[in-house]
Amino acid sequence: MNLPSSMDFPLLAESLGNLAVLASSGDQSSRILSSLTKNLLTPIPLCFLLGIFCKVIHGGIKIPKELYYSIAIFLLMSIGFVGGHELAHEYHEHGVSTIWKPALATLVLGCITPITAYIILRYLGGLSIADSAGIAAHYGSTSAVTYAVANSFVEQAQHPANSFMPTLVTILEVPGIAIALVLGAALSARQRALQSSGTGRPARESKLGEALYEVMTGQSIMLMAGLLVIGFISTLFMDPKGFQPFYDFFQSKGMLFRGALCIFLLEMGLVAGEKLGDLLKVGPFLVAFGIIVPLLHGFLGVWLGHMAGLNLGGCTVLGAIVSSASYIAAPPAVRLTLPEANPTLSITAALAITFPFNIAFGIPIYFEMAKWVGAQ
Amino acid sequence: MQLVTLKLVTVVGEAIIMDDIAERGMKLGASGHTMTEVMGHGSRSARNVATAGGAKTIKLEFVVSERVAHDIMAFVAEQYLEHYAIIAWLSDVSVMRGEEYVRE
Numbered sequence: 441m442n443l444p445s446s447m448d449f450p451l452l453a454e455s456l457g458n459l460a461v462l463a464s465s466g467d468q469s470s471r472i473l474s475s476l477t478k479n480l481l482t483p484i485p486l487c488f489l490l491g492i493f494c495k496v497i498h499g500g501i502k503i504p505k506e507l508y509y510s511i512a513i514f515l516l517m518s519i520g521f522v523g524g525h526e527l528a529h530e531y532h533e534h535g536v537s538t539i540w541k542p543a544l545a546t547l548v549l550g551c552i553t554p555i556t557a558y559i560i561l562r563y564l565g566g567l568s569i570a571d572s573a574g575i576a577a578h579y580g581s582t583s584a585v586t587y588a589v590a591n592s593f594v595e596q597a598q599h600p601a602n603s604f605m606p607t608l609v610t611i612l613e614v615p616g617i618a619i620a621l622v623l624g625a626a627l628s629a630r631q632r633a634l635q636s637s638g639t640g641r642p643a644r645e646s647k648l649g650e651a652l653y654e655v656m657t658g659q660s661i662m663l664m665a666g667l668l669v670i671g672f673i674s675t676l677f678m679d680p681k682g683f684q685p686f687y688d689f690f691q692s693k694g695m696l697f698r699g700a701l702c703i704f705l706l707e708m709g710l711v712a713g714e715k716l717g718d719l720l721k722v723g724p725f726l727v728a729f730g731i732i733v734p735l736l737h738g739f740l741g742v743w744l745g746h747m748a749g750l751n752l753g754g755c756t757v758l759g760a761i762v763s764s765a766s767y768i769a770a771p772p773a774v775r776l777t778l779p780e781a782n783p784t785l786s787i788t789a790a791l792a793i794t795f796p797f798n799i800a801f802g803i804p805i806y807f808e809m810a811k812w813v814g815a816q
Numbered sequence: 817m818q819l820v821t822l823k824l825v826t827v828v829g830e831a832i833i834m835d836d837i838a839e840r841g842m843k844l845g846a847s848g849h850t851m852t853e854v855m856g857h858g859s860r861s862a863r864n865v866a867t868a869g870g871a872k873t874i875k876l877e878f879v880v881s882e883r884v885a886h887d888i889m890a891f892v893a894e895q896y897l898e899h900y901a902i903i904a905w906l907s908d909v910s911v912m913r914g915e916e917y918v919r920e
Contacts, residue, residue: 775832775863779899784862 475804482596484589485799487702491709492796496716503707511700515588516663518697521690523606523664524671530603532676539604541748542758546608549744549762550615553737554580558623560733565725567785569631573624574774574781575726578790579733580616581766582609584660585708586795588701590760590803594753595694597807601753609761610665617655617770621648621777628778651773658769708795715792722788730765730793734802738763742809752807755815759806764798765790820914823885824877827892828854829902830864831872838876840891845884847917850877860901873901879911881918 479485494501530538557579561572587609594601625648655661671690674683691697719727741762745755767790774781794802827837831853838849852875864871878888885906892904911917 772832775830779896782863 472805472808475808476801479593479804480800483702484592484698484705488705488709488712488796488799491706491711492713492716493709495710495713501706501710503703503710508704508707511704512659513663514700515697515704516584516660517667518690519584519588519606519609520664520667521671521686523604523609524668524673525675525687526603527607527668528672528675531672538602538749539607542602542604542608542745542750542754543611545744545748546611546758546762547615549737549741549758550580550612551619552740553762554616554620554623556736557733558620560729565729568780569627570624570778570781571785573620573627574778574783575729575786575789577617577620577624577774578765578767578770578786579737579794580620581614581770582612582616582761583764583766583768583790583795584609584664585701585704586764586798586803587757587761588697589705589799590757590806592694592698592701593803594756594807597753599751599753599756599807601757602750605754605757606664606668608758610661610668612761613661613766613769614652614656617766617773618652621651621773624778624781628780647776651776654776655769655773660769705799708791712792712796715788718784718788719792722785726785726789727793730789731797734763734765734794734798735805738802738806739809742806742815743813746810746813746815750815752810752815755810755813756803756807759809760798760803763794763802763806765794767791767795817912819910819912820918822879822909822911822914822917823882824879824907824909825885825888825904826907827876827888827902827904828856828873829896829904830900831874833896833900833902834874834876837888837892837896841876841878841880841884841888844887844891846878846880846888848878851875852877858901858903862901863899864901879909879914879917 491501493499527539554576558572558576561567561575562569565572567575587605591601591605625646629646674686689696738759742755742759745758750758767787770790771783771787774786775783825841827834834851838851841849854873854875856873861871864873878885880888889904889906892902896902897904
């Protein structure tokens with residue numbers, strides 16, 4: 441277990457030094473390439489690609505909606521329960537000393553990423569306030585499936601992430617959406633007030649509170665955070681023999697989880713394949729945004745994670761979840777709060793650009809980034 | 817058998833806003849409503865992407881007096897017509913036990 445090192449300058453210098461080496465080294469690029477191929481040729485991304493391929497050739501794969509929902513429930517419960525169990529062990533051994541820095545770093549990242557995304561979209565991309573804030577809300581939040589894939593990746597690479605990562609996923613889910621929506625709602629209300637002063641049109645009722653409530657009580661948070669608490673409490677208070685069957689079901693040596701993830705990713709591939717046509721509609725800026733901004737956010741996640749004392753797997757996973765964009769919790773919240781935002785832009789960016797990019801290339805890149813900054 | 821002439825308000829649109837419209841309809845004087853999940857396509861269907869697991873379209877119906885019907889239509893027009901994938905229409909219906917649906 442890598443205990444947190446202090447956020448001191450030597451560590452920062454070392455990280456930057458390592459980063460400087462990466463650009464010039466030919467070895468590095470061949471290592472990244474082999475890491476990318478190794479990741480691509482595993483069942484999870486391949487199932488995703490199969491889904492896309494099937495959609496493109498109008499093939500016949502169909503995942504029943506109820507199965508998709510059931511698997512989503514299992515994945516979220518499993519992430520929460522196993523996370524809660526590991527958190528209880530961590531807490532038992534070290535108290536909160538190993539957790540508070542990564543938790544704080546995650547909260548900071550959750551607050552920074554919607555703002556960087558908004559600034560890039562609004563001022564570099566020239567998008568409207570509502571569109572910028574709507575997309576920023578997606579990128580400020582996180583995707584639990586990207587977490588699951590990243591976690592499987594680091595486990596397969598024999599560098600399992602710190603045990604409390606699911607806690608960080610739940611911390612990251614809400615603030616990004618909240619900040620982007622508050623920002624977007626305030627700025628577009630001001631703009632509307634300026635434009636419509638004197639026209640006498642009735643004001644639209646604000647749905648901000650309702651939308652935020654729905655994000656916080658939505659399925660992903662309720663299941664993940666709820667099972668995290670259940671896993672935590674039952675580990676601390678239950679007889680280990682009685683606890684074991686529950687753990688075996690949810691953890692199942694990763695078997696059930698990874699198999700279910702393959703089916704889930706197949707469905708995600710089918711959905712992403714359907715959205716491929718929208719790539720032409722959204723234009724080159726958003727395509728570039730959907731790749732470059734995750735890399736930027738991912739690097740921030742890896743770097744701050746390292747500063748906060750996460751191990752190699754932990755930094756990789758934090759990079760992946762910070763870079764990922766929400767496509768379950770964010771869309772309804774944005775639709776309610778910023779109805780003038782075009783949902784095609786945000787959904788296409790999150791689901792058809794960033795998600796596939798992260799699954800295929802992003803996660804191994806964050807893994808290499810984590811090595812560069814010196815995580816172990 | 818006596819039939820009472822009332823208005824049928826039908827609103828078809830994005831699932832995400834339908835609970836709000838149903839709730840407001842009840843507050844404006846409807847004594848009940850029916851919701852059905854439907855399928856279809858319209859010029860604004862691309863906006864209807866916001867529910868988890870894919871788009872859902874809902875048909876919401878109220879049988880109400882003319883005054884309540886107009887209040888519901890006005891609410892839908894003010895709050896939702898501009899930015900959402902939604903359509904609403906009024907029709908005359910002859911209703912059994914219709915007097916129960918007028919709360920005035």
